[in-house]
Amino acid sequence: MDNRKTKCGGYGMFTGIYGIVGLGILFGVLLGIPFKPAAWTPSDVATVLATGLALAYVVLAAIDWIAQTIALAKNPLPADLDLSDRSVARERVAALTSCALLQRHVRRLLSAWAAGASGPQVAAMAANQTFRLLSLLLAEAAAILVLLVAAAGFSAPGPLLTLGTGLMVLVALAALARFQLASKTAGYIESHLLARIGNDTPAAAAADFAKTAGKAAAESMAALAAAQAKFVEQLVKSQDQAAALAAKAQQDAAAQLAKAQSDAAAQIAKAQTEAAAQIAKAQQDASAQVAKAQQESAAQIAKAQGDVSAKLTAAQQESAAQIAKTQDKVAEQLGRVSEIAASIDKIFKLQQAVDGTLKGVAVTDEFKSTLVELKRHLAESDQLLKNAAKPRTIRLVEKDNE
Numbered sequence: 001m002d003n004r005k006t007k008c009g010g011y012g013m014f015t016g017i018y019g020i021v022g023l024g025i026l027f028g029v030l031l032g033i034p035f036k037p038a039a040w041t042p043s044d045v046a047t048v049l050a051t052g053l054a055l056a057y058v059v060l061a062a063i064d065w066i067a068q069t070i071a072l073a074k075n076p077l078p079a080d081l082d083l084s085d086r087s088v089a090r091e092r093v094a095a096l097t098s099c100a101l102l103q104r105h106v107r108r109l110l111s112a113w114a115a116g117a118s119g120p121q122v123a124a125m126a127a128n129q130t131f132r133l134l135s136l137l138l139a140e141a142a143a144i145l146v147l148l149v150a151a152a153g154f155s156a157p158g159p160l161l162t163l164g165t166g167l168m169v170l171v172a173l174a175a176l177a178r179f180q181l182a183s184k185t186a187g188y189i190e191s192h193l194l195a196r197i198g199n200d201t202p203a204a205a206a207a208d209f210a211k212t213a214g215k216a217a218a219e220s221m222a223a224l225a226a227a228q229a230k231f232v233e234q235l236v237k238s239q240d241q242a243a244a245l246a247a248k249a250q251q252d253a254a255a256q257l258a259k260a261q262s263d264a265a266a267q268i269a270k271a272q273t274e275a276a277a278q279i280a281k282a283q284q285d286a287s288a289q290v291a292k293a294q295q296e297s298a299a300q301i302a303k304a305q306g307d308v309s310a311k312l313t314a315a316q317q318e319s320a321a322q323i324a325k326t327q328d329k330v331a332e333q334l335g336r337v338s339e340i341a342a343s344i345d346k347i348f349k350l351q352q353a354v355d356g357t358l359k360g361v362a363v364t365d366e367f368k369s370t371l372v373e374l375k376r377h378l379a380e381s382d383q384l385l386k387n388a389a390k391p392r393t394i395r396l397v398e399k400d401n402e
Contacts, residue, residue, distance in 0.1 A: 020140075072184060
């Protein structure tokens with residue numbers, strides 16, 4: 001038997017449950033970034049995860065198909081091996097160390113042959129392996145298609161639904177390619193292993209071996225054909241359901257879009273009407289405020305002009321009174337100067353009269369004091385005349401009446 005089972009886990013394929021789920025969650029997260037809705041709903045999460053799982057299955061199925069094709073091309077059972085010799089079969093089992101699906105199947109069958117199983121028993125094992133492989137491939141593809149069909153019924157974004165529909169086609173193509181590869185693998189085992197192993201039974205056993213091998217091959221091909229037919233039927237049904245759901249989703253989206261456009265148009269018209277009314281009211285209020293401000297400004301200007309005129313008239317009257325008063329003082333001083341001049345004239349005349357008789361007489365103290373007083377009056381008169389002759393500036397100071 002195969003003693004490498006612990007080293008090569010699973011079925012020897014990349015499309016294991018853990019790989020699909022892990023990579024599918026990663027793809028779902030990456031798909032959720034560009035299709036991020038305003039608020040995540042359970043249907044959105046389910047759609048994104050289903051799409052991610054389908055994408056992960058397609059990627060892993062493609063990788064598995066490439067790996068199995070390479071393993072088949074390597075020809076693990078060369079034609080120069082005498083597989084009828086159980087010791088040679090045992091040595092070949094030890095040489096097959098790969099975990100590829102083909103080598104795992106060949107290793108199991110050669111291990112059973114090397115352990116003493118008869119040819120019909122090995123052929124029956126090969127048929128069972130082929131049937132399990134086809135069942136597994138069909139179950140994987142059917143599960144992914146069911147997820148995609150279920151996700152198409154959710155209210156998801158349009159691009160995401162389109163991607164899901166495209167993935168349905170890719171899943172179908174990947175499953176068909178893997179079915180064909182499984183058929184090639186079964187044919188390889190029949191031609192390179194079952195037909196070459198020896199038979200240690202009598203001639204009747206040889207006939208039974210051939211009959212059993214033919215029956216196993218026929219059952220494998222029938223199972224493959226039935227699985228392919230069932231898969232195609234499910235695929236067509238899934239595509240019809242997806243198309244119906246997509247059409248319904250498009251109709252719902254178109255109705256929602258029309259309703260949203262109608263609501264938006266009504267809201268825009270209402271907003272425009274309200275804005276026009278507010279603008280008209282604002283213009284009326286602004287006009288009233290401007291008129292009121294102009295009236296208040298005109299009244300203030302008129303009042304200010306009246307106050308300035310009154311203050312200017314009062315200042316002019318006060319200045320005229322001061323000028324008249326100054327003129328009176330000047331006239332009074334001039335009169336005094338005239339009197340002083342007359343007195344001086346009299347004194348001069350008196351002095352001339354007495355010059356003849358008092359030429360030798362010294363000037364008395366009283367005469368000196370008279371001359372000093374006369375000099376002082378003359379200085380005051382001169383200063384008064386200078387002050388009266390200076391130009392004058394009239395300043396108007398505005399004060400608030402308390």
